[in-house]
Amino acid sequence: MNRFQGVIFDKDGTLFDFAATWEAWARRFLDRLCEGDEAAAAALGSSIGFDYVTSRFAPDSVVIAATPGDIVAAMMPQLPGYTAQALLDVINQEAAEATQEPAVPLAPLLTGLGHAGYRLGVATNDAEMPARAHLDQAGITPFFDFIAGFDSGHGGKPAPGQLLAFAAQTGLAPHQCVMVGDSQHDLHAGRAAGMACVGVLTGLAEAxxxxxxxxxxxxxxxxLPDWLAAQR
Incomplete structure (x- = not known):
């Protein structure tokens, strides 16, 4: 009998390679907000831990593990012409259009996990709308029993609300589930929920x-499949 019966994934840096996806997005996003003013874009980028010149995020960037609301709060002092809601709308629109780079071929992996009997979910600090757009873009939405963003009513990570909602929706106990993520926020949420935790190195965090x-x-x-098989 399987020790684990459910797997819930973080999205950015886990299902999708973080740097390959979001570093290109960030430069386009800043250019839009600053209307091509590179000096302003560089200053705005620094407020969210992004180096506009090298197109690289700092390891402690607010974009890596925080919510879009936190990103808005970091940027607002430099964008007096925006309301918080207007800026959040731009972030969500731009994020939904970001081209995702899968960390591995996702459909075969998720098909195998489904055939092995695992219930699958996604818990992201992104908003639910762009998160679903990304999963749709990759053609993998139908694999998941549960998809939650920070605005889906369960809170965001590192709090455990999304993970506990996944367990409740699938009828599993938390100890029957595995949280898979690329950041300490993901793993702290997993521990707080009483789940096993698997870290991956397709985000910006080091081992x-x-x-x-x-x-x-x-x-x-x-x-992941080999590790799960070894836990039986």
Missing amino acids: AELIPHADVVLPDIGG
Whole structure:
């Protein structure tokens, strides 16, 4: 009998490679907000931990693990012409259109997990609308029993609300579930929910940052089926 029966994934940096997806997006997003003024874009980028010149996020960037609302709060002092809601609308629109780079071939992986009997979910600090757009773009939405963003009514990570909602919706106990993510926020949420935790290195966090909070750290989610099989 399987020790685990449910797997809930973070999205950015886990299902999709973070740098390949979001570093290109950030530059386009800043250019839009600053109407092509590169000096203003660079200053605005620094407020969210993004180097406009090198197109790289700092490891502690608010974009990596926080919610769009937190990103809005960081940017608002430099954007007096925007209301918080208007800026949030731009973030969500631009995020929904971001081209996602899968961390591994996702359909075969998720098909295999489904055939093995696992219930699957997504818990992201992104908003639910762009999160669903990304999953649709990758053609993988039907694989998931549960999809939640920070605005879906369960809160955001590192609080455990999304993960506990996944367990409740699928009829599983938290200890029967695995949280898979690329950040400490993901793993803290998993621990708080009473789930096993798997870290992956397709975000910006180094292995040393994740190891203290995870049962295992994998290069990417491609190694997840073998790890799950070893837990039986």
